[in-house]
Amino acid sequence: MSNASTPKMPANPTVWQFIDTATAHMPLTQESTSKLLDTPAEQVLSQRWETEPITLGTHLKNVASTIFYTDDQQWERTYLKFTPDTCITLDGLKAEYPDVVLERMASGHSSKEVSEYGATREKTHYIFTIEAGSGCLTGVDLSPKS
Numbered sequence: 001m002s003n004a005s006t007p008k009m010p011a012n013p014t015v016w017q018f019i020d021t022a023t024a025h026m027p028l029t030q031e032s033t034s035k036l037l038d039t040p041a042e043q044v045l046s047q048r049w050e051t052e053p054i055t056l057g058t059h060l061k062n063v064a065s066t067i068f069y070t071d072d073q074q075w076e077r078t079y080l081k082f083t084p085d086t087c088i089t090l091d092g093l094k095a096e097y098p099d100v101v102l103e104r105m106a107s108g109h110s111s112k113e114v115s116e117y118g119a120t121r122e123k124t125h126y127i128f129t130i131e132a133g134s135g136c137l138t139g140v141d142l143s144p145k146s
Contacts, residue, residue, distance in 0.1 A: 009036060012057030015084050016096055019140055023124050028078035028142060033065050041067060047076075059085045077143035087136035093117060093128055106132040114138065120145050 009021050025032045030041035030049040037056075041049040049067040056063050062083040068076045094100055097119040106113040111133025119126045127141040 009038075009056065012059060014059050015082065015088060015137065018056065018060055018063075018082070019080075019126075022078075022080060022140075022142060023121075026124060026142065027075040027144070028065070028067060028080075029075050030067050033067055033078060037063065037065065041065065047071065047073075053081075061085070077141055079139060079141045081139040084137065087134060089135055089137075090117070090130055093130070093137055097121075097126070097128070100128065103127060108132075116141075 007021050007024050010017050013021065022028060022036060025036050028036070030043075033049075033051060034041045037051055037054060039051050039054050041051045043049050047069045049069075051065045053062045053064040055061045060082050062081065064081050066079045066081075068078070070076050097117075100117045100119040102115065103118040104116040106115045111131070113132045114129040115132065117128045117130065119128070123145050125143050125145050127143075128137060129139045129141070130136065131138045
């Protein structure tokens with residue numbers, strides 16, 4: 001649970017600082033995500049909340065979140081979408097997360113479709129999305145390690 005000792009988002013975070021800070025705020029409920037991004041999360045469905053896109057410093061644009069809950073309103077996972085100032089390829093992802101493995105390959109024809117790569121650290125499971133067309137990292141899904 002987020003508390004006074006939970007790190008604040010750096011003023012100009014890199015993608016990796018952003019992900020590390022978000023991880024420290026787990027579980028990323030609508031309250032903790034709103035605090036982390038300094039923007040309100042709005043309920044869009046009974047089990048889903050979203051934040052509007054924001055800019056974080058000069059390295060991250062279009063930062064938005066989708067927060068998912070189970071049928072009994074328990075936090076399930078949070079997807080953080082972003083556009084970094086430079087393309088982070090699969091090689092760049094592997095430099096930070098050497099244990100990342102392919103979980104789902106893009107199979108359609110849309111350049112916006114993503115491949116998903118998973119990794120687990122401590123209590124968190126990460127699913128990183130890399131867009132098929134650009135080959136760039138576009139988001140991360142954070143959930144409790146199962």
